[in-house]
Amino acid sequence: MKRLMTGNEAIARGAWEYGICFASAYPGTPSTEILENIALYNKDIYSEWAPNEKVALESAIGASIAGVRSLSAMKHVGVNVAADPLFTFAYTGVNSGMVLISADDPGMHSSQNEQDNRNYAAFAKIAMFEPSDSQECKDMVGEALKISEDFDIPALIRITTRISHSKGIVVCEDERLEMPNKPYIKKMEKYVAVPAHSRKLRINLEDRQKRLAEYSETTSMNSIEWENRGIGVIASGIVYQYAREALGDGASYLKLGFTHPLPMKKIRDFASKVDKLWVIEEGDPYLENQIKAAGIICSGRDTFSGIGELSAGEIGLKIAGNSCEVLSSDTSKVVPRPPAFCAGCPHRGFFYQLGKMKNLMITGDIGCYALAFNKPFNAIDTVICMGASISTGHGAQKAFEIKGEDRRVVAVLGDSTFFHTGINSLLNIVYNNSKTITCILDNRITGMTGHQENPGSGYNLRGEPASAVNIEEVCRSLGVKNIQTINPNDLKKVKETLKWAMELDEPVVIITRWPCVLKKFSQEDKTEFGNIFSKYHVDIEACTACKACLKAGCPAISLSKDSKKVEIAQASCTGCGVCAQICPAEAIFREEI
Amino acid sequence: MVKNILLVGVGGQGTLLASKLLTTGLMEAGYDVKMNEIHGMSQRGGSVSSHVRYGEKVFSPVIDRGAADILVSFEEMEALRWLEYLKPEGKVVVNKFRSNPVSMLTGDTKYPENILDLITSKADAIILDACQIAEKLGNSRVMNIVLLGALIEVIGINSIDWEGLIEKHVKYDFVDINIKAFKAGRNQV
Numbered sequence A: 001m002k003r004l005m006t007g008n009e010a011i012a013r014g015a016w017e018y019g020i021c022f023a024s025a026y027p028g029t030p031s032t033e034i035l036e037n038i039a040l041y042n043k044d045i046y047s048e049w050a051p052n053e054k055v056a057l058e059s060a061i062g063a064s065i066a067g068v069r070s071l072s073a074m075k076h077v078g079v080n081v082a083a084d085p086l087f088t089f090a091y092t093g094v095n096s097g098m099v100l101i102s103a104d105d106p107g108m109h110s111s112q113n114e115q116d117n118r119n120y121a122a123f124a125k126i127a128m129f130e131p132s133d134s135q136e137c138k139d140m141v142g143e144a145l146k147i148s149e150d151f152d153i154p155a156l157i158r159i160t161t162r163i164s165h166s167k168g169i170v171v172c173e174d175e176r177l178e179m180p181n182k183p184y185i186k187k188m189e190k191y192v193a194v195p196a197h198s199r200k201l202r203i204n205l206e207d208r209q210k211r212l213a214e215y216s217e218t219t220s221m222n223s224i225e226w227e228n229r230g231i232g233v234i235a236s237g238i239v240y241q242y243a244r245e246a247l248g249d250g251a252s253y254l255k256l257g258f259t260h261p262l263p264m265k266k267i268r269d270f271a272s273k274v275d276k277l278w279v280i281e282e283g284d285p286y287l288e289n290q291i292k293a294a295g296i297i298c299s300g301r302d303t304f305s306g307i308g309e310l311s312a313g314e315i316g317l318k319i320a321g322n323s324c325e326v327l328s329s330d331t332s333k334v335v336p337r338p339p340a341f342c343a344g345c346p347h348r349g350f351f352y353q354l355g356k357m358k359n360l361m362i363t364g365d366i367g368c369y370a371l372a373f374n375k376p377f378n379a380i381d382t383v384i385c386m387g388a389s390i391s392t393g394h395g396a397q398k399a400f401e402i403k404g405e406d407r408r409v410v411a412v413l414g415d416s417t418f419f420h421t422g423i424n425s426l427l428n429i430v431y432n433n434s435k436t437i438t439c440i441l442d443n444r445i446t447g448m449t450g451h452q453e454n455p456g457s458g459y460n461l462r463g464e465p466a467s468a469v470n471i472e473e474v475c476r477s478l479g480v481k482n483i484q485t486i487n488p489n490d491l492k493k494v495k496e497t498l499k500w501a502m503e504l505d506e507p508v509v510i511i512t513r514w515p516c517v518l519k520k521f522s523q524e525d526k527t528e529f530g531n532i533f534s535k536y537h538v539d540i541e542a543c544t545a546c547k548a549c550l551k552a553g554c555p556a557i558s559l560s561k562d563s564k565k566v567e568i569a570q571a572s573c574t575g576c577g578v579c580a581q582i583c584p585a586e587a588i589f590r591e592e593i
Numbered sequence B: 001m002v003k004n005i006l007l008v009g010v011g012g013q014g015t016l017l018a019s020k021l022l023t024t025g026l027m028e029a030g031y032d033v034k035m036n037e038i039h040g041m042s043q044r045g046g047s048v049s050s051h052v053r054y055g056e057k058v059f060s061p062v063i064d065r066g067a068a069d070i071l072v073s074f075e076e077m078e079a080l081r082w083l084e085y086l087k088p089e090g091k092v093v094v095n096k097f098r099s100n101p102v103s104m105l106t107g108d109t110k111y112p113e114n115i116l117d118l119i120t121s122k123a124d125a126i127i128l129d130a131c132q133i134a135e136k137l138g139n140s141r142v143m144n145i146v147l148l149g150a151l152i153e154v155i156g157i158n159s160i161d162w163e164g165l166i167e168k169h170v171k172y173d174f175v176d177i178n179i180k181a182f183k184a185g186r187n188q189v
């Protein structure tokens, strides 16, 4: 059956068709929909969200060793978190096949960096596949599992945003390949990575690399398309599609779908039969460096910068001189649409108050709340990686003390981020007695990536009720003595609580607890928070047009061109009431329902 | 020949459903189809785009600058933002509808003047008030299907049973109004 699928959907389909039984991930754009779609096959595949990527990968490793085919998926930076188990799992090898999906984000559509995770395959010495469309995403899951088992090695499938989120036609099989589960046999010398064993595994890993290199030469995934031999192009992943689009039959192609180890004989042979060889890549010159190290002359990085995404247009222009006419128009007046806190976002009230406090350093984290660096809040000073708010805040606080500077550090992170890697950092705050003020903005869901359940939300990926971790109890058991949980929409309470924390000279945690307005409310949410939705209106007579309420940065509030007074868009207002508390003229009132 | 259709708008306007119907129809008609969507920030008021490419064999899922045969913009300013993606001889369908980014709400920026005039002076444009048409039918949310109807008329593929597709992909209670919206859109062209 033919279906239009995104790369992520096709990988999920591949997981089902090729007999994967266990899948674990932590959400992260552009990888998130892989597990969301695998969860739809819940009759055949057990799937779960892990609190972070290291836990996800380790769980998939355990499932493989125990004897079922497994998968773990994450965004590129997630592999940094999961790198520790990955490197040693290459030594031990698998029992049943294991694939790791890394979804990279060239161009940083929704990421903090654009690292090229192909480097991990060479670094960890594992097999790597790079699909160039949705059909290949599905097919390569099957091939990766087979290679993982045949060569006793974890397999990496490396995709990028345009592969994850582009749809293409996929031919689906109606039946799932039922793999016989493998027996679990204790093999200390294989799975216990102590030095004596690892030294042997290390030698064996080198041998497996050699055999994989032979496979790379013969697999149909590395294939040549002969057209015009004046130009030879080597490319992998989406870049192959861009090059093929741009140059058509004006060039010959060596399309690489299996990219670690590389088929160097095939590459050398291809290079010898074309006049000019181009190696075209987004990200790092991963292919080019190896090809050049093998003594083969080629161009690539001298022409394509590796910064951001490539396009067919850029390739056509730089290699073939194809330019196309573009409608030039004055776009200088086109206003950008940067993301902003939604109307009713529970982060708003908290940052409205925090942004007004003086002499702070506010260490932020990765989540919707990072948007508070923007106007009108200007209330985030740093964002590095998930979980970094508390630990960078700790180092900064100590540095201010060393320097004798009277500046207080406030660390801000969300519930999902706290579970991801915040807990260890809070442990450090207690252990090393830091007066950093930790603020956990608990909106009862993983918001930024599109509302995934997490260990605090009370549900799991399969939609079943799960034990909901109590953040306050976690903090208390780590040894934090000063903890308050508040409603972030209550501005007076937020202000008082921040003041209370400032006066303390020891570890302190503030938890704001209010649901994201976009989340689907569970029965527990409804019981705890009641019906949170209502509407607010402006009394035009009373409004003095002082614009104080605009400082809330709410997309529902605007200055009317006609009346020159403030108005609230009824379609967007959700009734959080923050603007009404800010209004000095008491001109904003709640609609009685 | 591969045809390129770019649908752009603002999060929440229903571009995704429109491009889903479009691509499904094209696939069922036997074309090779690819589509790319950038919608990461759609829930937070960001600009969204769907690139749809179809033909005998499609390689890249992304439409380059200057390559779109048809640009359908669900919002006025977005049409201007994406105009350079249109082929000089291409056609643009613009919805007479404005959505203000946050910086406009606070009075820090202004909505650009005369956008529609500017666009008509540069390209072959069809301008329609899909929102008003949808409201007249009884639900402003079917604006996206009005625009889809206009687009299909511009593309001119008549061998596809678009209304049957709507029936298959839209919730039962909304099938009627969506088909009316689709027809109304077609009549605008």
Ligand SMILES: Cc1ncc(C[n+]2csc(CCOP(=O)(O)OP(=O)(O)O)c2C)c(N)n1
Pocket: A026, A027, A028, A029, A053, A075, A077, A078, A081, A366, A367, A368, A369, A386, A413, A414, A415, A416, A417, A418, A443, A445, A446, A447, A448, A449
């Ligand atoms: C290592 C890593 N994994 C995943 C992500 C993707 N990511 C960005 S924000 C976010 C979730 C944040 O959720 P939460 O802390 O609850 O804050 P909210 O967005 O709900 O305010 C995730 C998973 C990332 N940037 N880095």
